[in-house]
Amino acid sequence: MQCKNCNTTLRTDFAFCPGCGGKIVLKRITFKGLTSDFYDHYFDLDNTFIRTFLDLFTKPQQVLWAYVEGVRRKYVNPMSYLAISFALSGILFFVMKKQIDKLQMDLFSGQMDSEAGRKILDVTMEYSSLIMILYIPIMALAGYLVFNKKDFNLPEYTTAATYVLAQYSIFTFPISLILLLLSPESYMNYSLFGILILVVYTGFAFARFNGGKLRQQLLRFFIYGIIFVIGYFGLSLVLNIIFFLTGVLEIKDFLPKQ
Numbered sequence: 001m002q003c004k005n006c007n008t009t010l011r012t013d014f015a016f017c018p019g020c021g022g023k024i025v026l027k028r029i030t031f032k033g034l035t036s037d038f039y040d041h042y043f044d045l046d047n048t049f050i051r052t053f054l055d056l057f058t059k060p061q062q063v064l065w066a067y068v069e070g071v072r073r074k075y076v077n078p079m080s081y082l083a084i085s086f087a088l089s090g091i092l093f094f095v096m097k098k099q100i101d102k103l104q105m106d107l108f109s110g111q112m113d114s115e116a117g118r119k120i121l122d123v124t125m126e127y128s129s130l131i132m133i134l135y136i137p138i139m140a141l142a143g144y145l146v147f148n149k150k151d152f153n154l155p156e157y158t159t160a161a162t163y164v165l166a167q168y169s170i171f172t173f174p175i176s177l178i179l180l181l182l183s184p185e186s187y188m189n190y191s192l193f194g195i196l197i198l199v200v201y202t203g204f205a206f207a208r209f210n211g212g213k214l215r216q217q218l219l220r221f222f223i224y225g226i227i228f229v230i231g232y233f234g235l236s237l238v239l240n241i242i243f244f245l246t247g248v249l250e251i252k253d254f255l256p257k258q
Contacts, residue, residue, distance in 0.1 A: 049084075052076045056167040061208040064160045068152065078162040085169035086129050092173060093125040095180045102184040120240065123248055131239065132169070136161045138231035143206040146224040147217070150210050157206075164205040168198050195232065199225045 003010055008019030015024055052075040055063050063075050076084075096103070100118065124131060139161035144154050152160075172194060179187045203221045210217075243249045 048074065048076050052081060053170065056163060060164065060205040064163060064209045067159055068156050078159050082162050082166040085166040088173040089128055089169060092176055093128055095177060096125065099180050099184040104185050104188050119249055120243065123243055132165065134235055135232065136165055138235060139165060139202055139228065142224055142227040142231060146220050146227065147206045147210045160206065160209055164202050168201055199228050202228065
């Protein structure tokens with residue numbers, strides 16, 4: 001018998017391939033098997049997803065250091081973790097489209113036509129994965145400029161930023177989903193508060209990534225927050241300019257209501 005993944009010769013009593021580590025599957029696919037695989041992959045307390053999720057909260061430096069140092073089996077790799085967050089975001093935006101008429105668009109004292117907010121939200125939902133990826137280099141550069149006491153390079157900070165952004169997205173998913181279902185009119189206000197949560201969490205993770213006590217890094221944390229917010233709203237402004245140049249938005253959308 002040979003492994004179907006790498007063609008390594010196997011004994012009949014093998015449960016996993018000694019060559020590639022893949023599980024030996026001899027039976028046909030059943031609903032019971034699919035349910036078991038899903039549970040083992042995402043909810044078993046010994047699996048890498050649960051370990052990655054919990055450790056990124058309590059000790060993010062261990063996850064980030066592990067990947068930088070070459071550990072690949074203990075935690076979910078950053079791109080797979082980001083892919084999970086994309087899948088959850090897709091569910092969230094699907095629900096958001098259903099509730100779009102109930103969302104409160106005119107957050108700034110009604111000065112901007114809510115139609116502009118709807119147009120921006122439509123495009124943001126359509127290109128959500130791309131926009132999310134664009135925030136990663138902003139986070140990575142801010143962390144690299146402010147916290148880099150251990151001389152990590154920019155690609156390593158990009159890996160760290162990928163992990164923490166995905167973690168934020170996965171953690172906030174159930175909260176966002178509940179708000180959209182039960183109180184959609186308050187969702188936009190929550191999303192603004194979510195920016196603050198993102199700044200605090202990413203700053204905490206980067207501070208831990210570089211070691212040292214948090215009290216000694218308060219000034220760095222504050223500077224990081226300023227750079228991050230500037231980059232965040234700067235990218236949002238650039239995207240809005242692109243929407244304007246491509247005809248998605250019009251000048252009248254930004255004029256005060258009559």
